[in-house]
Amino acid sequence: MSAGSLRIALVGNPNCGKTALFNQLTGGRQKVANYAGVTVERKEGRFTAPSGRLLHVLDLPGTYSLDATSPDEQITHDVCAGLYPGEAPPDLIVCVADATNLRLHLRFVLEVKRLGRPMVLALNMMDAARRRGIVIDVAELSRRLGMPVVETIAVRREGVKALVAQVDGAMPEAPPAQPDDAASRADLHAQVRELLAATVAMPRATDAVDDALDRWALHPVFGLAILAVVMFLVFQAVYSVGKPMTDAIADGFDWMGTHVAAWMPAGPLQSLVTDGLFGGIGTVLGFLPEILVLFLFILTLEESGYLPRAAFLLDRWMVAVGLTGRSFIPLLSSFACAIPGIMGTRSITDPRDRLATILVAPLMTCSARLPVYALLIGAFIPSHRVLGVFNLQGVVLFALYAIGILGAMLVGYVMKRIRRDKSEHALLMELPSYRLPKPRDVAIGLYERGMIFLKRLTGVILALTVIMWFISTFPGPPPGATEPAIEYSIAGHLGRALQHIFAPIGFNWQISLSLIPAFAARETAVAALATVYAVGGDAATGGLGHALTVNFPLASALSLLVWFAFAPQCMSTLAVIRRETASWRNVAISFGYMFALAYVASFITYHVAVWLS
Ligand SMILES: Nc1nc2c(ncn2[C@@H]2O[C@H](COP(=O)(O)OP(=O)(O)OP(=O)(O)O)[C@@H](O)[C@H]2O)c(=O)[nH]1
Numbered sequence: 344m345s346a347g348s349l350r351i352a353l354v355g356n357p358n359c360g361k362t363a364l365f366n367q368l369t370g371g372r373q374k375v376a377n378y379a380g381v382t383v384e385r386k387e388g389r390f391t392a393p394s395g396r397l398l399h400v401l402d403l404p405g406t407y408s409l410d411a412t413s414p415d416e417q418i419t420h421d422v423c424a425g426l427y428p429g430e431a432p433p434d435l436i437v438c439v440a441d442a443t444n445l446r447l448h449l450r451f452v453l454e455v456k457r458l459g460r461p462m463v464l465a466l467n468m469m470d471a472a473r474r475r476g477i478v479i480d481v482a483e484l485s486r487r488l489g490m491p492v493v494e495t496i497a498v499r500r501e502g503v504k505a506l507v508a509q510v511d512g513a514m515p516e517a518p519p520a521q522p523d524d525a526a527s528r529a530d531l532h533a534q535v536r537e538l539l540a541a542t543v544a545m546p547r548a549t550d551a552v553d554d555a556l557d558r559w560a561l562h563p564v565f566g567l568a569i570l571a572v573v574m575f576l577v578f579q580a581v582y583s584v585g586k587p588m589t590d591a592i593a594d595g596f597d598w599m600g601t602h603v604a605a606w607m608p609a610g611p612l613q614s615l616v617t618d619g620l621f622g623g624i625g626t627v628l629g630f631l632p633e634i635l636v637l638f639l640f641i642l643t644l645e646e647s648g649y650l651p652r653a654a655f656l657l658d659r660w661m662v663a664v665g666l667t668g669r670s671f672i673p674l675l676s677s678f679a680c681a682i683p684g685i686m687g688t689r690s691i692t693d694p695r696d697r698l699a700t701i702l703v704a705p706l707m708t709c710s711a712r713l714p715v716y717a718l719l720i721g722a723f724i725p726s727h728r729v730l731g732v733f734n735l736q737g738v739v740l741f742a743l744y745a746i747g748i749l750g751a752m753l754v755g756y757v758m759k760r761i762r763r764d765k766s767e768h769a770l771l772m773e774l775p776s777y778r779l780p781k782p783r784d785v786a787i788g789l790y791e792r793g794m795i796f797l798k799r800l801t802g803v804i805l806a807l808t809v810i811m812w813f814i815s816t817f818p819g820p821p822p823g824a825t826e827p828a829i830e831y832s833i834a835g836h837l838g839r840a841l842q843h844i845f846a847p848i849g850f851n852w853q854i855s856l857s858l859i860p861a862f863a864a865r866e867t868a869v870a871a872l873a874t875v876y877a878v879g880g881d882a883a884t885g886g887l888g889h890a891l892t893v894n895f896p897l898a899s900a901l902s903l904l905v906w907f908a909f910a911p912q913c914m915s916t917l918a919v920i921r922r923e924t925a926s927w928r929n930v931a932i933s934f935g936y937m938f939a940l941a942y943v944a945s946f947i948t949y950h951v952a953v954w955l956s
C-alpha cells in the first residue's frame with residue numbers, strides 16, 4: 344500500500360446496496376436496481392477522503408457465499424482472497440449488509456471475516472430497518488464481531504458520511520484468519536443465531552405492505568394478468584408520449600436541413616450535409632424520445648422490486664421452454680441491448696441454462712431496433728383507435744416485441760428437445776422489498792441510456808452514414824444517363840447484387856443494401872434508407888416515411904419488420920457471444936439459426952401478405 348492511498352473492496356450479498364454505496368462514495372454512475380445480480384463485473388472508482396487520502400473503491404458482484412458457483416461470484420471470491428490476476432488484495436474490505444435481512448447477510452459477514460483481513464461492516468438500508476421497527480445494538484454487534492460497524496443509508500448523501508469517516512480513520516485490526524472446512528461452516532449458523540439473539544430486536548419478520556401487494560402480484564392468475572397489462576401499457580405510452588416528440592424533432596431537422604442547404608453551393612458537399620447528415624443522422628436522432636420513454640418505464644419497474652416477481656411468475660413457463668426464471672433478468676436487459684443482457688447471464692449458475700439464455704437473448708427487441716420499427720410503423724400502419732382507446736400503432740409495436748419473445752420461447756423449446764441432459768432446476772431467488780423508485784437512480788439510468796444512443800449516433804452511425812452517402816453518390820452517372828444517378832453508383836450495383844438473395848422475401852435493392860450497415864448497428868438501416876432515398880431524390884417531398892410508402896408495397900414493409908425481429912444481431916453482439924462463451928461454434932450457431940429463422944418468417948409473412956392483398 345502506498346502511503347497516500349488505500350484500496351477498499353465493497354462486498355456483500357446481492358441487492359444489499361453495494362453499488363448504491365459505490366456511486367455515493369465515488370460519484371460513479373453504475374447501474375443500481377432492485378434485484379439480485381445487477382453488477383456482474385468488478386468496477387473501480389476513487390475519491391479523495393477529507394484527510395486528503397486517495398481511496399480506490401472496488402464495486403463487486405453480490406454473492407451469497409464465498410464458495411463461488413457462478414462466474415460473477417468467482418470474481419468476488421478471487422478479489423477478496425487476493426487471487427484475482429494482476430491485482431493485490433484490498434487493504435480494507437467493506438462488507439455491506441442489508442439491515443432488514445441480517446439472518447441471511449450476517450452469515451456472509453462471518454464468512455468474509457474468516458479470510459483474516461481488515462474489515463468494516465456497513466449496516467445498510469437503515470432507513471428501511473427503522474421503518475419496520477428493527478432495533479440493532481450496533482455497539483454490541485461491533486464488539487462481538489470484533490470489527491467496526493457503521494450504519495448507512497446508501498440512497499442518501501448524508502447516509503454515507505459515517506462510513507467515509509470510518510474508512511478514512513485508523514485502519515481496523517485484521518481478525519485472525521480461520522480455516523474454511525465443513526465443521527466451521529455448520530458452525531456459522533449457530534454463530535448467526537447467537538449474534539441475532541444478542542443484538543437485534545425484530546418486531547416482525549416481513550413487511551405487511553409487501554405481503555399485501557404480493558398476494559396480488561404473485562397470484563397465479565391475477566399476477567399474470569397484471570404483468571400483461573403493465574407491459575401493454577408501457578408500449579402504449581411509447582407511442583402516445585414519445586411519438587409527438589419524435590415528430591417535432593424530425594420536423595426541426597427537416598427545417599434546419601433545408602436552411603443549411605440554401606446557404607451552401609450545390610455539389611457533393613451540400614449533398615453530404617443535407618442527404619447524409621440531416622437526412623440520415625437527423626432521422627435516427629428523432630427516435631431518442633421513444634427510447635427514453637420506454638426506459639423510463641423499464642427503470643421504474645426495475646427499481647420498484649416488481650421485476651423479480653415477474654420472474655417468479657414466469658418461472659414455470661420459462662422452464663417449460665428450456666430456460667429458467669433466472670434467465671428473466673438477463674433477457675429483460677436485452678430489451679436495452681443484447682450485450683448487457685448476455686453479460687448478465689453470468690449470474691446463471693448452470694452452464695447449460697446460461698448458454699440457452701445467451702442464444703435467445705438477441706431475439707429480445709433491443710432499443711436499436713426501435714427506430715426501424717417506429718419508422719415503418721409510422722409510415723405504413725394507420726394511427727387508428729382500436730376498441731376506442733388503444734392506438735393501433737402501439738398495438739403493432741407491442742406485437743413485434745411479442746413475436747421476439749415467442750420466437751425465443753420456440754427456440755428455447757427446440758433446444759430443450761434436442762439436448763441430452765433434461766434435468767430442470769428450481770428457481771431459488773429472493774424477492775426484494777417493494778420500494779418507491781428514487782428519481783436520482785432513474786435519472787442516472789435514463790442519462791446513461793441516452794448517452795449510449797448519442798455516442799453510437801456520433802460514432803459508428805455517423806461513420807456508416809458517410810460511407811453510405813459516398814457509395815450512393817460515386818461514381819456519378821455517365822454522360823447522357825437516363826436513370827436516376829444512384830442507379831450507377833457503387834450502392835446501386837451492390838444493392839442489386841444483394842437483391843438476388845432478398846427478392847424472395849420482398850425486399851427491393853434499397854432495403855437489401857441498408858441491411859449491410861444495419862449489421863454493424865441496427866439503427867443505421869433508417870439512416871441508410873434516408874440517405875439512399877434522399878440521394879435518389881425520392882425523399883425530397885414528404886420525408887422518408889412518404890418515400891417508403893411510394894416505393895414499397897405493404898407486404899414488403901411487414902416482411903422487413905419481421906426480418907428485424909429475428910435477423911442475426913449486430914456484430915458487437917456476436918463478439919460478446921464469442922467472449923462470454925469462448926467459442927466460435929456458438930457464434931456460428933447463433934448467426935445461422937437467426938438467419939434461417941428470419942428468412943423463413945419473412946418469406947411466409949411476405950407471401951401471406953401478398954396473397955391477402
Ligand atoms: N431504502 C433504501 N434502499 C437502498 C439503500 N441502499 C440501496 N438501496 C436500494 O437497494 C437496491 C439494490 O441496490 P444496489 O446498489 O443495486 O445493490 P447491489 O448490492 O449493488 O446489488 P448487486 O449488484 O445485484 O449485487 C436498489 O433498489 C437501491 O436503490 C438504502 O440504504 N435504503
Ligand SMILES: [Mg+2]
Nearest residue numbers: 361362381382
Ligand atoms: Mg451492484
